[in-house]
Amino acid sequence: MSRPMKMIRPAIRLLPGVAGRSEAFEITVDPLRSLGAVRTMSKVLTEQNLNPNVLKLEYAVRGPLVIRAAEIQKEIDQGASKPFKRVIRANVGDAHAMGQRPVTYFRQVIACVVLPELIEKGGYPEDVKQRATEILNAMGGKSCGAYTMSHGIELIRKRVAGYIERRDGHKANWQDICLSAGASNAIKNVLQLFIKCIDGKPTSVMIPIPQYPLYSASLAEFGLSPCRYFLNEETNWGLDISELERARDEGMKSSMVRALVIINPGNPTGQVLTRENIESIIKFAHAHKLFIFADEVYQDNVYAEGSKFFSFKKVLTEMGEPYVKEIELASFMSVSKGYMGECGLRGGWMELVNMDPVVQANLYKAISAMLCPTTLGQTAVDCVAKPPQQGEPSYDLYIKEKTAVLDSLKNRAKMIVETFNKMDGFTCNVVQGAMYAFPQFKLPPKAVEAAKAAKKTPDGYYAFKLLEETGICIIxxxxxxxxxGTYHFRTTILPQPAMLQEMLDIFQNFHKKFTAEYS
Structure with a gap:
């Protein structure tokens, strides 16, 4: 028999620290694994030398609450005992994750583009097969696995221009349209153009409060300054020009305010701007020479009686000169929202209006470094930009599915507002559009003190308690x-009707219990 190997304990010796770095250790390991010594030095990247803009970046929609929600769901899946049976993710606008069914036509076209043999063998309608063939013919090697032009397939860009022309009644130039991996990438691509100090001042971008955290996060990432303007909760989250003036005046004291972000329909607030309001915003931007970011990804999601979506492009065009020739605008659309809900496919576009040709060429150059948006996202964009037309085989089912989704969202928007407005200490404005409610609620002083003791914001403390005790995840x-001095949260209206009713019932019981506990 062979003799047992003698185990050698590794010797550990503390090495002197180096200025600005953590201490290092010298470890002598098993000689059979290494004949020499292995030295584990400090990390090249540490919190101390990390890009400070990344440290400042926060994105609440994917923050600590959402991480904890995922942990809780894993605990449930592994058999942990909880006072609830599942996590209800009311935190993010992900329609399919909340049970919405994909539009059949879109998925059939995508299936044929991914697996072209389905064009002949799949038994799909003729218009599906024709559309897939057209898209494949526009791809390199007739394959969705090939790169496309960095700003998207020309055929699809032209169809987006057609969509905009039908929507607005005015011509759109396909060469001013750039396809993107969701609207978020396009927004960040344009924001990057503003990374420059002017007259010794950092650039500032006007963003609404409340705002979608993409903007605050991206501004932090790029080292740009936020110039915050408040929406008016008392007028259903209206946008007052006097507030824009106040915010700009304040921002100009320490920065150069160069751009204005408008989210319409609103996220997280669900308001829909009137045409008159849009006209006044355009006049404000023109007076102060501001570039407009028009985030219009919820343009299909308008529910309230009397509300109607107007694109910034349409309004400025119809305002005539000087606006039609002088306002610089980038508008954004996505297949992630609307009735489509195709978040994971990452498809979107932007239209550029009156951008300096040299700037636009440099924007396209910068975009080319990212190679191209996903081809499946571009395929989804094509289906949105040119959906089935009346008389085509897929039209009836397409209209039925689209109408069912939007009608259901309209009903859920009413359901959620009515419920919150019945709860003690709650006020919730009408959800005119988009996919969210942003109710205000009162917190007992003892709850505020408990939040301070826990080193959480009061609304964050409430949200964590809600998650741990009910499984409902809000932001x-x-x-x-x-x-x-005000407290709110954002919840989506996306849970399917039965689950939404369950969520609201649980929510009401929790709030009564919470209020009694901290009274």
């Missing part, structure tokens, strides 16, 4: 911005 208003 506190502090993640979006809110007036000091």
């Amino acid at each position: 506190p208003g502090s993640g979006f911005g809110q007036r000091p």
Whole structure:
């Protein structure tokens, strides 16, 4: 028999620290694994030398609450005992994750583009097969696995231009349309153009409060300054020009305010701007020479009686000169929202209006470094930009599915507002559009003190208690911005009707219990 190997304990010796670095250790390991010594040095990247902009970046929609929600769901899946049977993710606008069914036509076209043999063998309608063939013919090697032009397939860009022309009644130039991996990438691509100090001042971008955290996160990432303007909760989250003037005046004291972000329909607030309001915003931007970011990804999601979506492009065009020739605008659309809900496919576009040709060429150059948006996302964009037309085989089912989704969302928007407005200490504005409600609620002083002791914001404390005790995941208003002294949260209207009713019932019981506990 062979003799047992003698185990050698590794010797550990503390090495002197180096200025600005953590201490290192010298470890002598098993000689059979290494004949020499292995030295584990400090990390090249540490919190101390990390890009400070990344450290400042916060994105509430994917923050600590959402991480904890995922952990809780894993615990449930592994048999842990909880006072609830599942996590209800009311935190993010992900329609399919909340049970919405994909539009059949879109998925059939995508299936044929991914697996072209289905064009002949799949038994799909003729218009599906024709559309897939057209898209494949526009791809390199007739394969969705090939790169496309960095700003998207020309055929699809032209169809987006056609969509915009039908929507607005005015011509759109396909060469001013750039396809993207969702609207978020396009927004960040344009924001990057503003990374420059002017007259010794950092650039500032006007963003609404409350706002979608993409903007605050991206501004932090790029080292740009936020110039915050408040929406008016008392007028259903209206946008007052006097507030824009106040915010700009304040921002100009320490920065150069160069751009204005408008989210219409609103996220997280669900308001829909009137045409008159849009006209006044355009006049404000023109007077102060501001570039407009028009985030219009919820343009299909308008529910309230009397509300109607107007694109910024349409309004400025119809305002005539000087606006039609002088306002610089980038508008954004996505297949992630609307009735489509195709978040994971990452398809979107932007239209550029009156951008300096040299700037636009440099924007396209910068975009080319990212190679191209996903071809499946571009395929989904094509289906949105040119959906089935009346008389085509897929039309009836397409209209039925689209109408069912939007009608259901309209009903859920009413359901959620009515429920919150019945709860003690709650006020919730009408959800005119988009996919969210942003109710305000009162917190007992003892709850505020408990939040301070736990080193959480009061609305964050409430949201964590809600998650741990009920499994409902919402996002506190502090993640979006809110007036000091007020507390809100954002919830989606996306849970399917039965689940939404269950969620609201649980929510009401929790709030009664929470209020009694901290009274």
